Amino acid sequence: MSDGTPSPHDSLFAAVMDPANRTDPYPLYARLRERPVSRQRDGSYVVSTHAAIRALIFDPRLSSEDLPPFKRPATGNPIRDWIVNPIRSRIATAHRPLIFRDPPDHDTLRSAVMREFTIPRVLGLRDRVAREVDALLDACRGRREICLVDDLSYPLPVSVICQLLGVPASDEPRFQAWATQLATALEPDARHDIETRRHTVSAFDAISDYMRDLIREKRRRPADDMLSGLAAPGPDGKKRMSDFDLISTAILLLVAGHETTVNLITNAMLTLLRHPEELERLRADPARAPRLIEEVLRYEPPVHFRTRKALGTIALRGETIPKGAPVILLFAAANRDRDRFEGPDRFDPDRADIEHFGFGGGLHYCVGAPLARIEAEVALVALSRRLVAPRLLRDPPPYRPGASLRGPEQLHIGVDAVA
């Protein structure tokens, strides 16, 4: 679309992937919705209406497991390639994290995680989040310009996840770097770039080694954190999950919980700055935060799509998805479906029934959703109260390349002061 000629229907998703369309993919989504299930030239099927996605997210014929294999590029060092890497490769293939697993393995891993993602543990993080947000904004005092991403959205979630997992605060900076690199692995387009892949693999290796040591440490000296709980033996004295699964789960929580939360906070603030009356209403009444966040999750979700594979032939809405075909669940398009939402392109926190797919849906519904809501709520309320006369300095802001985990790379906000 960047050259101005309209794309044929079967290459609309290629246009979605084109970074030139990152600032506003919604017109492409509107065209995709004309066919609830749209076959693309590469043989994939894009599902984009609310009704079709709701039918498919619960469909046991859609697999998250059977995706293209994760190939490690050779390093040229035979010891690395044949001895060290195969162990790590096992984590990357046979012990993929639960978002890339199907039942029953998925269920075993997920329930082990949920067992540790307890309500008191999650709600107990609210104070920590508040302190962290205050500290980050305190550091901005005296400035007339902030970059929301660098100054708040980015550092906050890593710090919270480290606290949740039980990673020592001194190691947080390393986690920041790993999380940034590994997030690119969740982008389908990034897999094709050999250089990115090489960096991803080395970040993956480094964090795998780190986690293995940390888990060993948690077993030796358990603390009140998630990793200690996951590493502790079950009531039968056996491990709750294999060490490989444990490492991949810990990495998943870091990666999946990081960039998504960055996007949620940044997208929310971007949207509020584009609708200053809503920012003002939030400042006056912090109880509006929950509905505002849900509407952001509909209107500018942190994750736009996920890919599955059809295990069988699926007939849906006049199209037949053949067995083996990749299926792209375009959540962000369903969120703007006018058959489901009145005036879907209008940002309206007061709309009734915001049934969005901002956290996905079905059995892979975001594990961290309750924590993400807390972080977003605390951050937005603080921003609405502490930024004096905030305004966007660049609109649209520059976006990161990812089409699925879509969010601004930077968000420069001019302020009279940071209170």
Next chain:
Amino acid sequence: MKPIGGPGALRVVVDLNRCQGYAQCCYAAPDAFVLRGHEILFYDPTPPAGQRGAIERAVQACPVRAIRLQAGADDGDAP
């Protein structure tokens, strides 16, 4: 869980046909919503007025919008 939330208690109902057991309400308002077994939701239909903020969070957080909270006062008095 309290049986009746006392004067000014809120009134809540959940459409349990819609409920998919996502448990988001349990994080938003843990005193009013509890998941039992694999997917049975038990909730307090009359939580105390002081929980309004938490209940509203639960209403908003439900991925299938199955929770309803009475917004205003009761309709008149029954004769």
Next chain:
Amino acid sequence: MSPEPAGIVVVGASLAGLRGAEALRRGGYAGPLTLVGAEPHRPYDRPPLSKHVLAGALEAGATRLPELAALGAVWRLGHAAIALDRVARAIRLADGTTLAYDKLLVTTGAEARPWPAETGGGLSGIHTLRGRDDAASLRSALVAGPRRVLIVGGGLIGCEAASCLRDLGLSVTLVDPNPTPLAKSLGTHVGAVIAACLRESGAAFRPGTSVQTFEGDDAGRVVRARLADGSAIETDLVIAALGATRATGWLAGAGLMADAGGVTCDAACRARAADGTACPDIYVAGDVARWPIRLYGGRLVSVEHWGNAVEQAAHAARNMLAGPDDQRAYEHLPAFWSNQFGINIKLVGLTAGAESVAVVQGSRASRRFLAVYGRAGRSIAALSFDEARWLPAYTEAILSGGAFPPITDATDQPRIETASPGFPPPRAGAPAARRPEVAHV
């Protein structure tokens, strides 16, 4: 000067009545609105009664339903409607007053089938479980510590009560004429799972027999049940869970197609007069309605489902406010849930007439499974035991008349084997033999 408009009268102040009234207001109706209820209570939620209220986790009064719109209604509670005069457009209440209407919404629901008086129904200690007062009274009786509770009827209510009472540590016997509980609604193939739960919980299950008569002591308290197989069960508390009949007695003589199976209505929810014509000013919704269901060949059904009460009432209200040329057909896929023995049971569709059942996810042995019911090569209903996560996909298959079984090549799917659902043959004249979910005409 024209007379004051009589407005809309809603007869039946339960879930359907309340949601219908709300839908009228939300649809812009600003005229007079009256709700008539036989019970003195504001509309309350029924599902918790046989679960949390019996268990003591909730008081009966805590089940009052939220009002989801400003109603501005006149409430006539505690006096049942006893007659309808369609010509005069008026109803008569038990307190002798009459109430005129311009349009009428009938949502009188259903009543628990009582134990017949001639075989001991008048004895104290025999309870039914339908309304809020029933639940409160049964709860008090449970708190008093009965030595042995006898539940007659293994339908949803009987099973939920058995589950609750075992949680309370009470001694429970459940008697049902069929080989398993829930046989009429789900068939014995699935019912066998609940039979196992029942026995595992410590309850005594007595299948294949029925209570003939109850005997009392000198004080008129129930002490014993005599069974058809010749045996006797000592008991001091009985729950008669025999299903329900539609509350249509007040419509006798009104010239409507109404009987114990419901009030027949057309696709637009308008009551049918005895000659079959649709009454333009009388609508029916909820348990009491007997309506043609397009998805199942247009046959008449009535369901005692929470979801139908909500949706049908809103639909009837919508049509009440629309012109004669804008009467839309009610499209609804029946669905219900039940919680018992720690299992969340959900059913979508109607199982009646199913020839086969197939477990398509999980297994009966694990008590987590999804089963599909088939008829003539099509999927007609889907049942979940703690596997609700797959239900929407199977619902989609039922709505689109998908093949049976509808979904193959799925993740975590067993080798699909079909079986006979095991519905009991119809029993003529048996008092307990009415399937609770659906009545056919």
